[in-house]
Amino acid sequence: MxxxxxxRRVLQIRHVDAGSCNGCEQELxxxxxxxxxxxxxxxxxxxxxxHADALLVxxxxxxxxxxxxxxxxxxxxxxxxxxxxxxCAAGCGVFQHAYGVRGGLDTADLTIPGCPPEPVQAIxxxxxxxxxxxxxxxxxxxxxxx
Amino acid sequence: MSQDWIxxxxxxxxxxxxxxxxxxxxxxQVRATWMNPGDGRQTSYxxxxxxxxxxxxxxxxxxxxxxxxxxxxLFGFVPQGHPDLRPLVRTPRWPSEFFPLGAKPIRCxxxxxxxxxxPARTVQGDGITIxxxxxxxxxxxxxxxxxxxxxxxxILHLDIHLFQNHRGxxxxxxxxxxxxAVPIVSRVCAGDTVSHQTNWAMAVENLAQFVxxxxxxxxxxxxxxxxxxxxxxNDLAQIPAGVGFQRAHQQALAIKECWQQGLKQLFGHRLLxxxxxxxxxAGADPDALLMxxxxxxxxxxxxxxxxxxxxxxxxxxxxxxxxxxxxxxxxGAHGVVARAAGQARDVxxxxxxxxxxxxxxxxxxxxxxxxxxxxxxxELEESLRLLEASAMRLRNENESPLRRWTVPDTLSGRxxxxxxxxxxxxxxxxxxxxxxxxxxxxxxGTYRHWPLLAxxxxxxxxxxxxxxxxxxxxxxxxxxx
Ligand code: SF4
Numbered sequence: 277m278x279x280x281x282x283x284r285r286v287l288q289i290r291h292v293d294a295g296s297c298n299g300c301e302q303e304l305x306x307x308x309x310x311x312x313x314x315x316x317x318x319x320x321x322x323x324x325x326x327h328a329d330a331l332l333v334x335x336x337x338x339x340x341x342x343x344x345x346x347x348x349x350x351x352x353x354x355x356x357x358x359x360x361x362x363x364c365a366a367g368c369g370v371f372q373h374a375y376g377v378r379g380g381l382d383t384a385d386l387t388i389p390g391c392p393p394e395p396v397q398a399i400x401x402x403x404x405x406x407x408x409x410x411x412x413x414x415x416x417x418x419x420x421x422x
Numbered sequence: 423m424s425q426d427w428i429x430x431x432x433x434x435x436x437x438x439x440x441x442x443x444x445x446x447x448x449x450x451q452v453r454a455t456w457m458n459p460g461d462g463r464q465t466s467y468x469x470x471x472x473x474x475x476x477x478x479x480x481x482x483x484x485x486x487x488x489x490x491x492x493x494x495x496l497f498g499f500v501p502q503g504h505p506d507l508r509p510l511v512r513t514p515r516w517p518s519e520f521f522p523l524g525a526k527p528i529r530c531x532x533x534x535x536x537x538x539x540x541p542a543r544t545v546q547g548d549g550i551t552i553x554x555x556x557x558x559x560x561x562x563x564x565x566x567x568x569x570x571x572x573x574x575x576x577i578l579h580l581d582i583h584l585f586q587n588h589r590g591x592x593x594x595x596x597x598x599x600x601x602x603a604v605p606i607v608s609r610v611c612a613g614d615t616v617s618h619q620t621n622w623a624m625a626v627e628n629l630a631q632f633v634x635x636x637x638x639x640x641x642x643x644x645x646x647x648x649x650x651x652x653x654x655x656n657d658l659a660q661i662p663a664g665v666g667f668q669r670a671h672q673q674a675l676a677i678k679e680c681w682q683q684g685l686k687q688l689f690g691h692r693l694l695x696x697x698x699x700x701x702x703x704a705g706a707d708p709d710a711l712l713m714x715x716x717x718x719x720x721x722x723x724x725x726x727x728x729x730x731x732x733x734x735x736x737x738x739x740x741x742x743x744x745x746x747x748x749x750x751x752x753x754g755a756h757g758v759v760a761r762a763a764g765q766a767r768d769v770x771x772x773x774x775x776x777x778x779x780x781x782x783x784x785x786x787x788x789x790x791x792x793x794x795x796x797x798x799x800x801e802l803e804e805s806l807r808l809l810e811a812s813a814m815r816l817r818n819e820n821e822s823p824l825r826r827w828t829v830p831d832t833l834s835g836r837x838x839x840x841x842x843x844x845x846x847x848x849x850x851x852x853x854x855x856x857x858x859x860x861x862x863x864x865x866x867g868t869y870r871h872w873p874l875l876a877x878x879x880x881x882x883x884x885x886x887x888x889x890x891x892x893x894x895x896x897x898x899x900x901x902x903x
Contacts, residue, residue: 291561291562292558292565293558293563293564293565293587294565294587295565295587295588295589296564296587296899297609297610297611297612297899298564298611298612298613298897298898298899299609299612299615299693299695301562301563301564301612302612302613302656302693303692303693304562305562305675306675306678306679306682308562309672309675309676309678309679310672310673310675310676310679311675311676311679321561321562323560323561324560335587336589338586338587338588338589339513339515339533339538340513340515340538340557340585340586340587340588341557341558341565341586341587343537343538344538344557344558344565344586345558347558348558369609370605370606370609371589371590371591371594371606371609373594374589374590374591374593374594375522375528375529375530375531375590375593375594376522376588376589376590377589377590391609391695392612392693394686394692
C-alpha cells in the first residue's frame, strides 16, 4: 500500500468535471449537504488546488478538458492523490467510445464506481480507503513523498 | 429557392410558432421543424447544401445563431451570411479536416498538440479589465469558460465558451440498434434525464404507430413531474447560495435529499436514470408516492415561508439579471426563463401525455432573478398537485399490468418529438433506418438560453453573475453533448 503524507484522517479534495453528465456532480453536492455532511468525517472540497490533497475527476475526460485538468493537477502540491469518481472517469461509462473523449483516466489511486456513485457508497469508499493509508504520525518525518 | 427557405422560417416565427429543431444531415440537407403552440401541428422545411453552403437565417432569426455555428463546426457546411462564424464546438485542437457529422466520418481524430481555448471577444479601451473564469471552477460546477469585459464592477460584455464537455453524443448514437440507445440517452444530462428518455421512447413508438395505454402515459407523467420537482428543488437550493443565504440553501438541500431518497425507493434510482423505454416506464406504488409527497410538504411549507419572508433576500434578487420580454421572444426562450419574463410558453399545454391534466402555466413578472425564483416556487407546487392527482388516478384505476410490446426491429422514418423538461422545451429530431439510428439530434431546454444569459449580463455587476447564472440554472451537459 502506498505511503501518503496526507489523507489518513482528512482529505481536502479539488473537483474537476471532465465531460460529466452532471449526475456525479449532483451526488457530490449531496455528500457536502446536511444529510451526509462529509466535513465531519474529515472530507471536504476546496476551491484552490493549492489547498488540495486530492484531485477528484468526474466524466469520461473530454479532449477539451484534458489540458485544463492537467493544469489543475500540476497546481496541487505533492504528495497528491487522484480519484476517479463514477463509471465515466473510471473508464467504463456509456460515452467510452465517443470521438470527443479519451475514455476516463489512465490511472487513479482510488476508483469509486457507480453511475453515479450514491453518497453513502462514495463516502464509504473514501473512508475505507483512507484507513488503509499510512498514518504520518507513526512514520518517519520525510516518508510519504513520491 | 433559398429565399423560400428564409421566408418560410420567418413566417413561422412571425406567426408565433415554436422552432423545434434546426439541424443538418450527412448527405447535405438542412432542416427546420416548427410547431404551432396552439394545436401542436408540426411543419418541416429543408434546404439543400450547395457547394458546401446554405443560406443563413441568423440575421432574421437570431435564436438560431448557435444552431448554425454548430452545423458549421460539426458538418463543415457554411451558413452563408452568418454574422459570427467563430468556432462554437470546435477547438484549435481539432484537425482542420475533421467534421464528426460530415460526409466522410473520421472516428478517431488526431488532436493537435495545442491549448483548447478559442480566442475571446472582448471590449477594448482604457480602464477595461478582462476577467476569465473557468473552464475549471472552485466548486462542484460543470466546466465552462466565461470571459468578462469589466469596467470597475460593471459588466460590459460576457463571452461564453461552452462545449468543454463535448463528448460526441449524437455521433455515438448513430448506427446503434434501437435496443442500445436507452442507457446513452438516459445520460445525456442528469438534470433532464426523464425528459430525454421519454423523447426517445415517444419517437420509437410514433414511428411504430404504437399508442401508449393510459397506464403507461400516467407513469410517464409521474416520472416527468418527479424530475421537475427534483430539478426545481436543486435550483431553489442554489439561488440562496448565490447570495450567501446558507440556511435556506442547506435546508433546501435537505428537502432535495428527502425527495431523492424517495425516488430511489419508488423507482430504483436517485436521479431516475433508465426509467423510461419504448413501450415501458417504471411504475410506483401510488400510496408510497402520496406518502412521499406528504413528507416533502412537511419540510417544504416552512421553507417556503422562510424564503418568502426574508426581505433582504428579495431585495438582493429584485431587478438583477433582467430578461426583457422582447429578448425572450427574439432569442426563442422557453421554460422558466420565458415564463418569468411573462411569456406563457409551456409545451405541456399541447402534449398528448398531459391531454386531460391541464397543468397551470405559472407566470412571473419582471424577468429578473426574483421572478425566476418565484416561478419555480409556484411550479414545484403545481407539479406536486399533478403528482397527487396522478397517484389518485393510479390508485382508482385498479392497476392492470402494462401491455407488453416488442419494438419491431426494422423500424424506419423520422420523428421530431419533445417534452417540457425542467429547463424548457427539450426536442429530439430522430431518424431511424431499418432498426438503426441514422441521425440523432438533441436540442435541449437550455441551448437557446445561453446566448440570452450573455445578453442579460451588461448593466449588472460581476458579483451578481453567480446569482444570475444560478437563476437561469442552465445545464452544460445537454448543451455540450
Ligand atoms: S458516471 Fe454516470 S452519472 Fe457520472 S458522469 Fe458518467 S454518466 Fe453521468
